[in-house]
Amino acid sequence: MKNIRNKVAVVTGAASGIGRMLAVNLSAEGCHLSLADIDGKGLQETRELIKTNGTHVTTHTVDVSNKGKVYAYAQEVVKIHGKVDIVINNAGLTVTDTIEDIPYEDFEHVMNINFWGVVYGTKAFLPFLKRRPAANIVNISSINGFLPFPNNGPYNCSKYAVKGFNETLHQELKKTNITVTSVHPGFIKTNIVKNTRFYKAANPKQDKDATVKNFDKLTLTSADKAARIIIAGFRRNKKRLMVGPDAHVFDKMTRLLPQTMIKLMALIVEKSG
Numbered sequence: 567m568k569n570i571r572n573k574v575a576v577v578t579g580a581a582s583g584i585g586r587m588l589a590v591n592l593s594a595e596g597c598h599l600s601l602a603d604i605d606g607k608g609l610q611e612t613r614e615l616i617k618t619n620g621t622h623v624t625t626h627t628v629d630v631s632n633k634g635k636v637y638a639y640a641q642e643v644v645k646i647h648g649k650v651d652i653v654i655n656n657a658g659l660t661v662t663d664t665i666e667d668i669p670y671e672d673f674e675h676v677m678n679i680n681f682w683g684v685v686y687g688t689k690a691f692l693p694f695l696k697r698r699p700a701a702n703i704v705n706i707s708s709i710n711g712f713l714p715f716p717n718n719g720p721y722n723c724s725k726y727a728v729k730g731f732n733e734t735l736h737q738e739l740k741k742t743n744i745t746v747t748s749v750h751p752g753f754i755k756t757n758i759v760k761n762t763r764f765y766k767a768a769n770p771k772q773d774k775d776a777t778v779k780n781f782d783k784l785t786l787t788s789a790d791k792a793a794r795i796i797i798a799g800f801r802r803n804k805k806r807l808m809v810g811p812d813a814h815v816f817d818k819m820t821r822l823l824p825q826t827m828i829k830l831m832a833l834i835v836e837k838s839g
Contacts, residue, residue: 567651567652567700567701567702567745567800567801567803568801568802570592570595570596570597570651570652570797570801571595571596571597572596572597572598573597573598573651573652574597574598574599574600574643574647574648574649574650574651574652575592575597575598575599575600575651575652575653575654576599576600576602576643576650576652576653576654576687576691577589577592577599577600577601577602577654577656578602578603578628578630578654578655578656578657578683578687579602579603579630579656579657579658580601580602580603580609580612580625580656581603581604581605581606581607581608581609581611581612582603582605582608582612582756582757583754583756583757583758583789584656584706584751584754584756584789584792584793584796585601585603585612585654585656585657586608586611586612586615586789587788587789587790587792587793587794588654588656588793588796588797589601589612589615589616589623590612590615590616590790590793591790591793591794591797592797593616593617593618593619593621593623594617594619595797596619596620596621597621597652598621598622598623598647599616599621599622599623599624600624600626600643600646600647600650601613601623601624601625601626602625602626602627602628602630602639602657603627603628603657604627604628604629604630604657605627606625606627609625609626609627610625612625613625622647624643624646624647626639626642626643630655630657630679630682630683630686630687631675631678631679631682631683631686632686633682633686636683636686636687636690637686637690639690640690640691640694643691643694644694649694649697649698650691650694650695650698650701651695651698651700651701651702652701652702652703652704652800653687653688653691653695653701653702653703653704654704654705654706654796655683655684655687655688655703655704655705655706656704656706657679657680657683658679658680658683658706658721658724658758659675659676659679659680659758659761659762660676660718660720660721660758660759660762661673661675661676661720661721661762661763661764661765662717662718662759662762662763662764662765662766662767662774662777663717663719663765663766664716664717664719664766665719667765667766668719668720668765672720672763673719673720676720676721676724677720677723677724677727679724680720680721680724680725680727680728681723681724681727681728681731684705684706684728684731685731688703688705688731688735691703692744695743695744696742696743696744698743699743700743700745701743701744701745702744702745702746702747702800702803703735703744703745703746703747704746704747704749704796704800705728705731705732705735705746705747705748705749706728706749706751707725707726707728707729707732707748707749707750708721708725708728708750708751709750709751709752709808709812709813709816709817710722710725710726711725711726711728711729711748711750712726712729712750712816712817712820713816713820713827713828713831714726714828714831715768715831715832715835716768716831716832716835716836717766717767717768717835728748729748729750732746732747732748733748736748736805745800745803745805746805747796747799747800747803747804747805747806747807748805748806748807749796749799749807749809750806750807750808750809750813750817751787751792751809751810751813752786752787752808752809752810752811752812752813752814752816753781753784753785753786753787753810753812754785754787754788754789754792754809754810755782755785755787755788755789756789759777759778759781760778762774764777767835768832768835768836769835769836769837784812786810786811786812787809787810787811787812791810792809792810795807795809795810796809
């Protein structure tokens with residue numbers, strides 16, 4: 567979809583981070599927007615950052631882990647905007663703990679947002695996307711969708727699942743008007759680690775503050791830059807998109823030396839701090 571002016575784009579997780587900057591950049595390119603997040607205050611802050619330039623921007627407080635709410639949201643978007651051309655399922659979070667010790671409730675919470683939120687967002691909007699001459703689904707996975715980090719099990723699992731979901735959609739929608747882009751950001755400067763439910767890091771000497779500081783040191787790409795890469799990628803109808811130089815390096819190295827990279831990443835994370 568080369569021309570996105572006057573298209574209607576849905577963005578979940580729009581109250582902060584990559585989602586917020588997707589909203590700002592899409593509006594700058596002439597997209598009408600429907601922005602969703604469970605954080606109503608953050609959504610309003612995003613709305614205030616957007617220079618509409620004649621575009622129509624609506625905000626919706628939505629829990630993407632609730633199937634009924636997501637389907638109702640899809641109906642509401644079409645009722646208000648008349649159509650949907652682009653759906654970006656971006657909402658996500660993480661929890662820091664071992665798989666052995668993490669409470670089931672926290673594991674399920676991550677999967678419900680990161681994976682089921684993507685499934686609901688895709689399936690709820692598919693009938694409306696099929697009505698358009700060309701449409702895009704953009705589902706955010708991660709480098710953790712092919713390279714796991716210790717003490718990040720639920721997030722790893724959710725992002726592997728999103729990757730598999732996307733690749734299945736590539737097969738099933740190949741003869742339709744819809745292009746699916748599987749997005750794999752590297753270390754992006756957002757508050758995802760700061761906002762995590764923190765139990766313990768892989769390095770037992772590292773508390774949450776130290777974990778946040780170490781993550782910030784590793785971030786090579788701003789949320790704004792990540793958003794611009796994602797927009798440029800789906801405009802070119804890319805099916806697989808790495809975001810950030812680290813993502814490109816990890817992708818290549820993991821394909822060449824998969825088991826070595828898993829061991830190396832565990833060592834790096836455990837020695838950090």
